[in-house]
Amino acid sequence: MGLANLFLRAKHWQLFLLLFVFPTLVQLTAIGYRTTTLRSWKDLGPGGFIYLGLMWIAMLCLIAWLWAMGSFLNHLQKPGVRLKRPFFLVALLYPPVYGTVFFLADLPSKVILPLHLFAIFCLIYCFYFVAKGLAAVSKGRQVSFSDYGKYLLLLYFFPIGVWSIQPRINQLRGQNRNAQAVDG
Numbered sequence: 001m002g003l004a005n006l007f008l009r010a011k012h013w014q015l016f017l018l019l020f021v022f023p024t025l026v027q028l029t030a031i032g033y034r035t036t037t038l039r040s041w042k043d044l045g046p047g048g049f050i051y052l053g054l055m056w057i058a059m060l061c062l063i064a065w066l067w068a069m070g071s072f073l074n075h076l077q078k079p080g081v082r083l084k085r086p087f088f089l090v091a092l093l094y095p096p097v098y099g100t101v102f103f104l105a106d107l108p109s110k111v112i113l114p115l116h117l118f119a120i121f122c123l124i125y126c127f128y129f130v131a132k133g134l135a136a137v138s139k140g141r142q143v144s145f146s147d148y149g150k151y152l153l154l155l156y157f158f159p160i161g162v163w164s165i166q167p168r169i170n171q172l173r174g175q176n177r178n179a180q181a182v183d184g
Contacts, residue, residue: 003064003068004064004067004068004071004072005068006068007064007065007068007069008068008069008072008169008170008173009170009173010166011166011170012162012163012164012165012166012167015065015162015166016159016162016163018058018061019058019061019062019065019158019159019162020158020159020162022054022058023054023055023058026051026054026055026058027051027055029051030051052103056096056099056100059095059096059099060096062158063092063093063095063096063126066092066126066127066129066130067089067092069130069133069134069165069169070085070088070092070126070129070130070133071085072169072172072173072176073130073133073134073136073137073172074088074129074133076133076137076172076176077133077136077137078140080142081136081141081142083129083132083133087125088125088126088129090122091121091122091123091125091126091129092122092126094118094119094122095119095122095123098115098116098118098119099119102115102116124156127152127155127156128148128152130151130155131148131149131151131152131154131155132148132151132152134148134151134165134168134169135147135148135151136148137172138168151165
């Protein structure tokens with residue numbers, strides 16, 4: 001079945017629970033475990049490591065959802081319209097790697113700031129890649145910002161956007177599966 005297929009066929013409410021409700025509950029539960037003077041990862045304690053592990057899983061789920069959609073939509077686009085996938089893959093991998101390194105390494109703020117800004121840029125690029133891909137598949141042509149801006153905003157606010165983006169992904173997946181059955 002594959003991980004991508006799991007995210008592509010998931011319903012909007014399932015993704016809302018996985019990508020928003022689960023991390024929110026983890027954060028609310030962890031409030032009591034957090035120490036007030038956290039100077040390094042050594043100060044966390046067992047509850048803190050469980051919290052970080054659960055939040056890392058939640059972040060990986062968001063990255064996996066973006067990867068599944070971006071790869072699927074890029075595959076559906078006409079070759080001349082497709083965005084370049086290599087930077088999309090780097091943009092997907094950088095935030096979790098950066099988050100892990102940031103947490104474990106004691107880096108000075110002048111090093112952390114550009115790395116952190118690049119992580120933010122990578123996430124925005126992932127949203128852009130998926131939004132532009134969704135608009136290009138829907139329109140069947142090269143698209144401008146006015147065509148994909150709505151999708152970009154919905155993805156940026158994904159707890160709200162998942163309610164309209166995922167049904168469209170489900171619909172495209174169903175159409176693509178039917179087209180492959182007819183062609184195959």
